[in-house]
Amino acid sequence: MPEKLDEKRYLSLRYKLLIPLMSLGVLMFVFGYYGAREYLRNTIYKIMDEEVASITEFVSNCMDEDQLQSLTTDLSGQDFSANWSDSMTDSRYWDQQYCLESVDDFNPRAELYTYYSVNDTTLANGLDQLTTLDPEYSYVFGETFTAADEEDMAYLLQGLKETTRYPELKYDEDYKVYYYAVVTPLRNSSDQIIGGLVTYLDAGNVVESLQVLSNYLIVIFIAAFIVISLLVLGITRNAMSELVDLQSTSKRVADGDYAPITLKSHSLEDEVTKLTGLFNVMLDKVREREQTLKAQVAELKIQIDMKKRSDDVKQIVESDFFKDLQQKAAKVRKQRDEKE
Numbered sequence: 001m002p003e004k005l006d007e008k009r010y011l012s013l014r015y016k017l018l019i020p021l022m023s024l025g026v027l028m029f030v031f032g033y034y035g036a037r038e039y040l041r042n043t044i045y046k047i048m049d050e051e052v053a054s055i056t057e058f059v060s061n062c063m064d065e066d067q068l069q070s071l072t073t074d075l076s077g078q079d080f081s082a083n084w085s086d087s088m089t090d091s092r093y094w095d096q097q098y099c100l101e102s103v104d105d106f107n108p109r110a111e112l113y114t115y116y117s118v119n120d121t122t123l124a125n126g127l128d129q130l131t132t133l134d135p136e137y138s139y140v141f142g143e144t145f146t147a148a149d150e151e152d153m154a155y156l157l158q159g160l161k162e163t164t165r166y167p168e169l170k171y172d173e174d175y176k177v178y179y180y181a182v183v184t185p186l187r188n189s190s191d192q193i194i195g196g197l198v199t200y201l202d203a204g205n206v207v208e209s210l211q212v213l214s215n216y217l218i219v220i221f222i223a224a225f226i227v228i229s230l231l232v233l234g235i236t237r238n239a240m241s242e243l244v245d246l247q248s249t250s251k252r253v254a255d256g257d258y259a260p261i262t263l264k265s266h267s268l269e270d271e272v273t274k275l276t277g278l279f280n281v282m283l284d285k286v287r288e289r290e291q292t293l294k295a296q297v298a299e300l301k302i303q304i305d306m307k308k309r310s311d312d313v314k315q316i317v318e319s320d321f322f323k324d325l326q327q328k329a330a331k332v333r334k335q336r337d338e339k340e
Contacts, residue, residue: 012240014236014237014240017232017236018232018233018236021232022229022232025225025228025229026225029221029222029224029225032221033217033218033221036217037210037213037214037217040210040213040214041210044206044209044210045165045180048180048201048203048206049165049182051107051201052110052180052182052199052201054107055103055106055107055110055112055199055201056182056184056197056199058103058106058107059099059100059103059112059197062099062102063096063099063100063186064095064096065186065187065188065189065194066188066189067092067095067096068092068096068114068126068127068186068194068195069188069194069195070092071090071092071093071096072116072124072126072142072194072195074090075090075093075141075142078142079142080140080141080142081140081143084135084138084140084141085131085132085135085138085141088141093127093141096127097127097131097132098132100112100113100114100127100128100129101129101132101133103129104129104133107201109201109202110129110199110200110201110202111129111130111179111199111200111201111202112127112128112129112197112198112199112200113125113126113127113128113129113130113138113139113197113198114126114127114128114186114195114196114197114198115156115195115196115198116194116195116196117160117195118144121146121147122144122145122146123144123145123146123150123153123156123157124142124143124144124145125139125140125141125142125143125144125145126141126195127141128141137174152166152170152181155181155183156183156196156198158183159183159184159185159196159198160185160193160195160196161185161193162185163182163183163184163185164182164183165181165182165183166180166181166182166183169203169206169207170200172200177202177203177204178202178203178204178206178207179200179201179202179203180200180201180202180203180206181198181199181200181201182198182199182201183196183197183198183199184196184197184199185197242273242276245276246275246276246279249279249283253283253286258283258284258286258287258290259283260280260283260284
């Protein structure tokens, strides 16, 4: 009796194929989604960079940086907070302030203000576009602040050296909107940096667009993932159906049934169809070999039976009883002959 195979943990070949393929699909989805999202984000940021550059150019054409420098020098240290902005009577301030105010007509999504350096660790507010547009929320001219007061201090200090873009969108708690922020150095006629210009660009539509695009990407990738999964399931199911036939046929062969597998029609062969065909060839040869062996066994059995009979006869003939019986028979025949 054949030994029973040890029972081991079983996992269908279909799932052995599906698990790595689905895992690969998930990784492709994750990297593809975030890669596409980052590409869209950088593309939108590039467009906003160009928009900020046009605003900066507009300001540079209408602002007198030399007059702004003299204003910050002459009025530095004065306190205007008591009745801001009515307490500001210097015409130089309003000349430059109207420049920032006019930006609202050029690009209503922009909000700007300037600042200047007091020392290495302290900065002061300069012009603020909101002084005329929304005084309640405007910065007071000359009011100083340090890193302890301003979380964006590092960007502002860097903006006194080179154009600096905030890496992430800035959220304004007062207006409940996202802003794209860029800091640009302000230079006088001698090309000396006399302060910085902060440009906030309303990014609400950008955030919405990015979110919509992200949602579309999710839908597209999920749809693609589902389609690919169904294709993989269909392909593996088709391949596995023939492997299951091979498995069931193997069990039949173990029980002595050598009926061949019915091959399905395929325009193109693959490894499984070739294996099925070879398996049928093997079944034919095993069946022929078994029939040959049965015939040989039957013939051998006959030969064994004949030899056994011959041996039995020889044993009887050579026995003392048979010899004595022969002698008696010979004696009886002799007596009968004498009587005749």
